[in-house]
Amino acid sequence: MSFLSFHGVSKHFPGVQALDSVSFSIERGSCHALMGENGAGKSTLGKILAGVYVADGGEVKMEGRGIAPSDPLEARKLGIAMVHQELAFCPNLSIAENLCLGDMPSRGGWVDRTAMRERARAMLAEIGATFDVDQPIARLTTGQEQLVQIAAAVGTGAGVIVFDEPTSSLSTAESEHLFELLGHLKARGITVIYVSHRMNEIFRLCDSITVLRDGRHVATERIAETTQDRVIHQMIGRDVELHEPRHLEGQLGEEVLRVENLSSPGRFQNVSFSVRAGEVLGVAGLIGAGRSEVAQAVFGLDPDATGEVWVKGKKLPLGNLRAALDAGMGLLPEDRKRLGLVLSMNCRENTSLAVLERLVRFGFIRSDEEKSLAKRYSDRLRVKTPSMEAPIAGLSGGNQQKIALAKWLARECSILFVDEPTRGVDVGAKAEIHKLLDELACAGLALVVISSELPEVMTLNRRALVMRGGTVAGVLPRAEATQAALMRLMAGVEAPH
Numbered sequence: 001m002s003f004l005s006f007h008g009v010s011k012h013f014p015g016v017q018a019l020d021s022v023s024f025s026i027e028r029g030s031c032h033a034l035m036g037e038n039g040a041g042k043s044t045l046g047k048i049l050a051g052v053y054v055a056d057g058g059e060v061k062m063e064g065r066g067i068a069p070s071d072p073l074e075a076r077k078l079g080i081a082m083v084h085q086e087l088a089f090c091p092n093l094s095i096a097e098n099l100c101l102g103d104m105p106s107r108g109g110w111v112d113r114t115a116m117r118e119r120a121r122a123m124l125a126e127i128g129a130t131f132d133v134d135q136p137i138a139r140l141t142t143g144q145e146q147l148v149q150i151a152a153a154v155g156t157g158a159g160v161i162v163f164d165e166p167t168s169s170l171s172t173a174e175s176e177h178l179f180e181l182l183g184h185l186k187a188r189g190i191t192v193i194y195v196s197h198r199m200n201e202i203f204r205l206c207d208s209i210t211v212l213r214d215g216r217h218v219a220t221e222r223i224a225e226t227t228q229d230r231v232i233h234q235m236i237g238r239d240v241e242l243h244e245p246r247h248l249e250g251q252l253g254e255e256v257l258r259v260e261n262l263s264s265p266g267r268f269q270n271v272s273f274s275v276r277a278g279e280v281l282g283v284a285g286l287i288g289a290g291r292s293e294v295a296q297a298v299f300g301l302d303p304d305a306t307g308e309v310w311v312k313g314k315k316l317p318l319g320n321l322r323a324a325l326d327a328g329m330g331l332l333p334e335d336r337k338r339l340g341l342v343l344s345m346n347c348r349e350n351t352s353l354a355v356l357e358r359l360v361r362f363g364f365i366r367s368d369e370e371k372s373l374a375k376r377y378s379d380r381l382r383v384k385t386p387s388m389e390a391p392i393a394g395l396s397g398g399n400q401q402k403i404a405l406a407k408w409l410a411r412e413c414s415i416l417f418v419d420e421p422t423r424g425v426d427v428g429a430k431a432e433i434h435k436l437l438d439e440l441a442c443a444g445l446a447l448v449v450i451s452s453e454l455p456e457v458m459t460l461n462r463r464a465l466v467m468r469g470g471t472v473a474g475v476l477p478r479a480e481a482t483q484a485a486l487m488r489l490m491a492g493v494e495a496p497h
Contacts, residue, residue, distance in 0.1 A: 003028035009058035050082035051075030091138035096120035123155030247441035253277025262307035282461030330408035
């Protein structure tokens with residue numbers, strides 16, 4: 001008898017059949033991968049198990065007994081916890097308060113803060129983290145928030161833990177720490193369901209893999225009996241062909257952007273680089289190296305920045321967002337949820353956000369033009385949505401990323417900063433986004449692509465700029481930008497003689 005099994009599980013959202021009669025089984029104490037393109041139903045299935053959603057049909061069984069948790073607290077009582085891809089904390093509360101939400105220790109009718117802190121420290125110690133439990137969650141980096149969420153899941157004593165894209169916000173060192181933790185969890189007999197787009201992680205960590213496509217079950221196989229190419233084909237129904245970027249064949253245009261001695265107290269110092277029309281400059285570095293902060297400063301979002309920024313020979317005032325926009329700059333931020341999209345709006349409204357002044361006449365938005373623009377870029381980026389009127393919050397992470405990118409394409413920028421363009425995006429959508437960035441460079445845009453994934457930096461760039469500790473550690477031409485060379489610059493390790 002299997003430990004955990006899904007029998008004909010279905011789930012429908014307005015305009016979308018997220019799961020369509022999905023059936024498969026998971027062994028006790030195994031690490032079981034869930035893979036599929038964005039919108040395939042992986043996260044939905046995990047959320048049904050964790051009590052976030054209730055299935056419309058079918059049955060979930062644990063040790064032969066039917067279970068149907070109606071909320072996360074009921075799932076926790078059944079021994080099921082989930083580490084979500086999109087972090088969900090109360091930013092104004094402390095780490096300790098967030099970790100104990102829903103089960104606050106009390107004494108005499110009052111919250112026992114001493115016991116709360118001790119419990120929080122014990123939960124963090126379980127995963128080897130040593131944060132100050134009294135500091136607000138809002139002060140943590142995205143990667144640190146992810147670790148706190150993992151501590152919350154592990155600390156409940158769950159026998160089943162769903163990890164939804166757990167390394168999407170973690171540094172290389174933090175990811176390695178997580179992999180060690182997963183090994184310990186398996187050794188304790190905990191069953192792990194691991195949702196990820198990162199193929200190397202799946203084949204390193206997991207025992208079995210289930211592939212979903214368009215809400216349907218495609219295959220469940222032992223990792224030892226399949227291959228990465230086979231899984232990719234199962235996920236998207238076709239082979240993904242990797243091509244050398246076409247923009248590398250073209251001649252570079254004029255220098256479009258020059259940054260000289262850009263500094264910001266406590267963030268980065270003396271950063272200089274340039275980008276020409278038709279060029280993709282890759283930016284690599286460990287978390288905290290200052291990559292995103294530099295992009296934000298060039299874009300006019302850092303009032304403390306000093307130095308010089310020149311666009312097509314014209315000096316821009318620092319800390320002036322309007323000047324950056326007028327100069328033809330765009331910025332696709334790392335955190336699409338908080339900074340790249342307005343989740344209360346629909347897909348059409350998000351797509352047109354950056355060009356509203358062009359669509360307004362006599363104080364009113366010309367709705368026909370707005371709809372036409374939104375559809376044009378939705379089709380170009382192959383956004384999977386029931387309609388452009390659908391809420392952006394209901395789309396998968398990859399399709400949200402495409403809408404966030406469409407917003408800047410609609411503005412027809414000449415300089416585009418793209419921060420983590422494929423974070424949380426499946427292999428098929430990743431290839432599409434890479435192809436799109438290549439097309440933009442071929443069309444003469446100057447692109448600065450910031451990525452934690454070294455293969456992505458190596459694939460897209462003409463040159464790779466490496467940051468370390470808030471400074472430029474080096475700039476490598478494409479031929480020299482190997483993974484080993486990039487890692488040495490990122491970590492400050494000299495090349496072997």
